[in-house]
Amino acid sequence: MTNSSGTETPAAAAAGPEPSSGSEERLAKAVRAAEQALIEFEIAVETFRVEVENFSRLHHQRLGPMYARLDELDALIAEAVAAHSGDREDIQRAWEARALVMPMPGVEELFGGLLGADGVRPVEDPNPPRRVRPGKEAQRLYRELARKAHPDLAQDDAEKERRSAFIARVNEAYAYADEDALRGLAEEWEAGPVPEETLPSEAEVLYARLEWLAERKEKLAALAAELDESAIGQMMKLAPDDPDALLNEIAEQLLTEVAQREARLAELVREPGGD
Secondary structure: OEOOOOOEOHHHHHHOOOOOHHHHHHHHHHHHHHHHHHHHHHHHHHHHHHHHHHHHHHHHHHHHHHHHHHHHHHHHHHHHHHHHHOOHHHHHHHHHHHHHHOOOOOHHHHOOOOOOOOOOOOOOOOOOOOOOOOOHHHHHHHHHHHHHHOHHHOOOHHHHHHHHHHHHHHHHHHHOOOHHHHHHHHHHHHHOOOOOOOOOOHHHHHHHHHHHHHHHHHHHHHHHHHHHHOHHHHHHOOOOOOHHHHHHHHHHHHHHHHHHHHHHHHHHHHOOOOO
16 A cells, blocks of 8 residues: 555555465465365375274274283193292292283273273262352343344344354353353443454465365374384384284284293193292
8 A cells, every 4th residue: 555655654564565366376286286285185194094093993893802812821821830839939920920910990990980881980069059040149130131232233243143142151150140241241341342353364275274274284293203213104114014923923923932931831830840
């Protein structure tokens, strides 16, 4: 903007030059490219997340019982050795091995039923109503607000929506007999509606969109790194092309270990005095 002498006003100078249609078009093109790249990256991260989750689930379902059997056999072997030797250290090792396989008490049992069925401790209403009927001051404030801000007094739909939302807050404060909240609402109503903000320019919207896309990509990258560095992610790196084959290989190894421990336990049970 310029004044009558043809010089630029301070406000116009502060705002800076307006972007040309060509620069806005290039900016919009950059936004579209970033959006497409983010979509592809998000697909890749979600695909990896699903693979890690599925591998973890299958690992638990297929191999969990084998690990549990190995722990049980270790406890039985340690107990058999302790029974034969009577040595204090052997007895201690047997106790430690058995502690690994003893069932842990449930969460509700640990907390004496203080948790709800959903595992969350019930939270009491921090501001319960003090009595059925609010006091006279609360009634007075409520009536004044209801008369001033009633939705039926609105001249258009937007104003009616604003009044309806405001009265909902008034009703809630009145239900709790919260005189301070009602006074605050009265002051808010007297101050009038918040003026609408000036809508941003197209360039500002595009820049904001680019910033959001960058932040979203950064969060996805952090999630991908977390998945990659997890125990399951590290395990999947051993067979990136065929993780199912890796599960089969681990299962075979565990079966071999189970067979070896069962043979060792049978040997201890069959030969009294063995260690």
